[in-house]
C-alpha cells in the first residue's frame with residue numbers, strides 16, 4: 001500500500017448500506033475476510049431437496065447473525081431467547097438443526113426431549129464470550145465468595161452465552177439464566193431473592209460484564225460504583241474483601257469480541273455525518289457506547305424497532321454485520337449504516353455456511369446424524385432448572401421505564 005504523507009488523511013466515509021451505496025468503501029465491506037459467494041450454486045437446490053425430503057422431521061433454527069444463505073433455510077429465526085423457546089416448542093421434530101453457536105445448541109438440547117437430537121452444522125461455531133468463563137474458574141470464584149462470607153447473599157445470573165456447565169452451576173446455586181431480551185427481569189427476580197434492591201444482596205453476573213453493567217445501572221438504577229469486575233486471572237478476582245462486601249453486582253470479566261469493539265468515536269462520527277440519525281446498539285456494547293445510543297436492545301428488538309420506524313429514518317446499528325446488512329436490504333426506505341468500520345462479522349457465527357448446512361441435512365436424509373450436541377444428563381438437569389427459571393420469569397422483554 002502506498003501512502004501520501006503530504007495529504008491530510010481523508011475522513012472515513014460513513015456510507016449507508018442499501019440504496020445508492022458505494023460497495024468499494026462501504027463500512028464493513030472493507031473488512032478482511034469478506035464472505036465469499038456460496039461455493040457451489042447447486043448447494044441451494046441440494047439444501048431445498050434435502051429439506052423437502054426430511055419434511056417435518058427436521059426443524060431448522062437460525063439466529064439473526066447467520067449468513068443470508070443459511071437464513072434462507074431456517075424455519076424460524078430469532079434472538080437467543082426466542083430460539084430457546086422455539087426449540088422447546090417443537091417436541092414433534094426428531095431433529096433440530098441449530099444454525100447459531102455452540103451454547104445455543106446446548107441450550108436447545110437441554111430444553112428438548114431425550115428423543116430429539118440437536119445438530120450444530122459446524123462444531124467450531126463457538127462463542128469467544130462463552131469461552132471467557134470456564135467452569136473451574138467459576139467454581140473457584142464461588143468458593144472465594146463463600147470464604148469472604150458473601151455467597152449466602154449472592155445469586156448467580158448467567159447470560160445465555162455460556163457453557164452448559166456454567167448454566168448447571170447457576171441452577172445448583174439457585175440462579176437464573178438470562179438473555180439480552182430479559183436481563184432486567186432476571187436481575188429484578190435475582191435481587192428479590194436476596195432482600196430486594198434496597199438490601200445488601202448481590203448478583204454474580206456471568207460472563208458478560210457489559211450486559212450486566214448496562215442492565216444494572218441503566219435499568220435498575222444501581223450505580224457504576226455498585227459494580228465490581230471479577231477477574232478470574234487474578235488472585236481473589238483482583239478485588240479486596242471490602243470491595244466484595246460493598247458490591248451489589250459482581251461482574252465476570254468477559255465480553256463479546258465483536259460488540260466490545262464498537263466505540264464512542266463511531267457514535268460521535270455518525271451523529272456528525274448523518275443528520276437526524278438514530279443510534280441503536282446491542283447491550284453487549286460497552287457502557288459508554290450504550291449511554292450515547294438512542295435505543296438499546298436484543299437482536300429481535302433491533303429488528304422490531306427499525307421495522308416500526310417511519311420511512312426515511314436514518315439508523316446506525318451496532319451489532320453483527322450479517323444482521324445489519326440484512327436489515328438494510330429488508331428496509332430500503334430506511335437509511336441503515338453499520339456503526340463501526342473496525343468491526344467484522346462474528347467469525348464463529350459465520351462458521352455455519354451453506355456447505356455445512358447441506359452436509360448436515362443430506363446426512364440426515366441418508367440416515368446419519370452428524371455433529372449431535374449432547375449435554376451430559378446431570379449437567380443438563382441442573383442447567384435446565386436455571387433455564388426453566390428464566391422461561392418462568394414474568395414478561396419476556398425488558399423495557400426501560
Ligand code: 13P
Pocket residue numbers: 064078079080081161179180181256282284297298299300
Ligand atoms: P441475542 O440474544 O440478542 O440474539 O444476542 C445473542 C448474541 O450472541 C449477541 O452477540
Ligand code: SF4
Pocket residue numbers: 101126127128129130161256257258259284320346347348349
Ligand atoms: Fe459470541 Fe459475540 Fe459472536 Fe454473539 S457476537 S456469538 S457474543 S462472539
